[in-house]
Amino acid sequence: MLLIDNLQRPLEVELAIPVRTYDIDFAGIVSNIVYIRWLEDLRLKFLHEHLPLDEQIEQGYIPILAGTEIEYKRPVKLIDKVIGRLWVGSLGRLKWTVQAEILANNVIAAVAIQKGAFLSSQNNRPVPVPEKLQQKYLDYQNANLTTST
Numbered sequence: 001m002l003l004i005d006n007l008q009r010p011l012e013v014e015l016a017i018p019v020r021t022y023d024i025d026f027a028g029i030v031s032n033i034v035y036i037r038w039l040e041d042l043r044l045k046f047l048h049e050h051l052p053l054d055e056q057i058e059q060g061y062i063p064i065l066a067g068t069e070i071e072y073k074r075p076v077k078l079i080d081k082v083i084g085r086l087w088v089g090s091l092g093r094l095k096w097t098v099q100a101e102i103l104a105n106n107v108i109a110a111v112a113i114q115k116g117a118f119l120s121s122q123n124n125r126p127v128p129v130p131e132k133l134q135q136k137y138l139d140y141q142n143a144n145l146t147t148s149t
Contacts, residue, residue: 009087009099010140013045017082017102029075035102035110036068042086042100043114051133061130062119066095070112080104089113091137094126 017038025031047053047063056063076082082104089097095117102110120127128134 008144009085010091010137011046011050012085012087013042013049015042015045015084015086017041017084019076019078019080019082021078024078029077032070032072035070035072035112038082038084038102039068039070039086039100039112039114042084043098046086046098050136051130055132056118056130057121059130060121061127062121062124063116064119065114065116067115068112069114070110072110074104074107074109076102076104076109080109081106082109088137088140091129091134093128094118096129096133 019030023030023034044053047056082102083106084100084102086098086100089099091097095115097113097115100112100114101108102112118127118129119125
């Protein structure tokens with residue numbers, strides 16, 4: 001069972017997600033594979049806001065995924081209003097996790113956790129999480145420490 005911490009959502013992004021006719025399977029609900037694409041859309045929005053791809057390429061970083069876990073809570077249908085949210089679950093020196101939730105009509109339809117890292121574009125070996133992202137995460141943590149005390 002995936003646990004999503006609703007109290008802290010560092011660097012959270014939100015995205016309205018249109019359900020397309022080609023997202024629907026033979027049972028009339030969104031196919032499980034579509035959630036992977038939605039998570040990719042959310043990660044791209046996250047990167048656009050916090051660590052743009054062009055900056056990563058310029059600095060020689062390649063973001064990679066090491067794993068995805070999804071827990072489906074309820075089916076999503078063609079006419080549902082879907083919102084996705086994604087935030088940093090943890091950020092270590094070399095590895096990161098993001099957590100996400102997909103809501104349909106304001107009800108959680110799925111939760112997910114993805115794990116990843118960054119590689120060097122020069123040699124495809126792991127490199128530390130970019131300093132810009134580390135600093136944003138640290139700033140968020142420090143801001144929450146001062147507001148909770």
